[in-house]
Amino acid sequence: MAYFDCELTGCLLEGGHRLRTRMGCRLPGLGHPRARFEPHAHGDLHASQGLTIIKNGVIKAAPEDPEDGCPGSWVRSRFAKSFARYQRARAEGGMRVQNPLITPDTDDLILEALRYFEREHEGGEGRYRQQRSEQSSG
Amino acid sequence: MALKRPTHSIDAEMVYISRKDKAWNSDRIEAEAAELGNTLEAGLKAHPVWHWLDGEYRFDISAEMPLGDSTVAAEEYLEGEPSIGLFIFRRIPIKERGRLQARWDRMIRRANESGDTQIDEVEFFSFCYDAFRLGVAKLEGGPAPFEAPPGRAVPDSKIDALEPHGGESLIKEVGYAAFVASKKLTESEKKR
Numbered sequence: 001m002a003y004f005d006c007e008l009t010g011c012l013l014e015g016g017h018r019l020r021t022r023m024g025c026r027l028p029g030l031g032h033p034r035a036r037f038e039p040h041a042h043g044d045l046h047a048s049q050g051l052t053i054i055k056n057g058v059i060k061a062a063p064e065d066p067e068d069g070c071p072g073s074w075v076r077s078r079f080a081k082s083f084a085r086y087q088r089a090r091a092e093g094g095m096r097v098q099n100p101l102i103t104p105d106t107d108d109l110i111l112e113a114l115r116y117f118e119r120e121h122e123g124g125e126g127r128y129r130q131q132r133s134e135q136s137s138g
Numbered sequence: 139m140a141l142k143r144p145t146h147s148i149d150a151e152m153v154y155i156s157r158k159d160k161a162w163n164s165d166r167i168e169a170e171a172a173e174l175g176n177t178l179e180a181g182l183k184a185h186p187v188w189h190w191l192d193g194e195y196r197f198d199i200s201a202e203m204p205l206g207d208s209t210v211a212a213e214e215y216l217e218g219e220p221s222i223g224l225f226i227f228r229r230i231p232i233k234e235r236g237r238l239q240a241r242w243d244r245m246i247r248r249a250n251e252s253g254d255t256q257i258d259e260v261e262f263f264s265f266c267y268d269a270f271r272l273g274v275a276k277l278e279g280g281p282a283p284f285e286a287p288p289g290r291a292v293p294d295s296k297i298d299a300l301e302p303h304g305g306e307s308l309i310k311e312v313g314y315a316a317f318v319a320s321k322k323l324t325e326s327e328k329k330r
Contacts, residue, residue: 026143028202028204028208028209065140065141067139067140068140068141068143068329069140069143073143074143074329077143077144077145078144078145078146078147078198078201078202079143079144079145079146079147079148079327080144081147082147082148082149082150083148086148086149107149107229108229108231108232108235108320109148109229109320109323110148110149112322112323113148113323113327116323116328
């Protein structure tokens with residue numbers, strides 16, 4: 001969530017309406033942001049928040065479709081927030097720490113979301129390691 | 139095509155109120171729908187309550203739904219207690235859901251193959267009846283309330299008791315909604 005700090009970008013400040021439109025913000029209260037949405041502004045956001053690391057060559061974020069709007073509004077969605085409490089933290093060595101909310105009776109949809117999230121998380125880490133290794137060998 | 143940000147909660151109680159229930163504030167829905175489309179039908183299809191009834195928000199009654207510049211929730215459109223009752227859904231277990239999905243796919247395939255895009259009515263009713271048995275946990279209020287035994291399907295007698303109050307169409311409507319409530323993660327929930 002810290003990567004898309006709406007306060008840091010100025011989106012939530014007074015007068016941030018225009019900036020939110022430019023970023024394709026999907027948080028409520030903006031009306032029809034697609035009307036003046038500028039997809040390239042999304043790339044600027046990544047750069048300003050340190051996610052697209054083409055400049056310093058450390059991480060390349062998984063591509064986000066700019067048409068979906070700013071990722072900041074996605075991580076603040078009710079769905080993402082409600083799922084967050086079921087996530088399992090990583091321990092040293094990569095193992096997942098048990099979450100007491102995950103039991104054999106846990107809803108199948110939550111388990112499906114958890115498997116999906118963890119697979120994506122591990123895939124992202126794999127891409128990160130691969131890029132690090134390519135950079136250090138190159 | 140851009141994905142829609144999911145605004146429902148993953149663990150919200152899934153509730154359903156029939157489209158025909160008098161508890162829906164139809165005056166407000168129709169007035170808003172008139173501004174959303176050229177015809178009333180087009181406007182209704184674009185209205186958030188319509189999307190909610192279609193299961194887009196997994197029947198989370200508090201989900202924020204966009205309407206113009208603001209957001210609304212399905213619960214704001216209810217006036218009083220539902221006359222038919224409040225259906226409480228449970229997630230259909232993964233194995234049964236897989237079987238239902240296979241039946242659904244078969245029905246669609248047959249309809250397409252026959253060239254007449256209509257689904258077989260008898261097969262559809264039987265499908266919805268089974269989805270109702272597996273996916274409804276409780277009916278609160280209304281003329282025929284019931285609660286399914288824990289971990290077991292709703293007894294046929296309880297479903298049949300609903301027929302005088304909504305007929306086959308109610309069972310089809312609620313059964314299909316219960317099936318949709320148990321759908322797999324959507325593209326927008328996965329952001330993919």
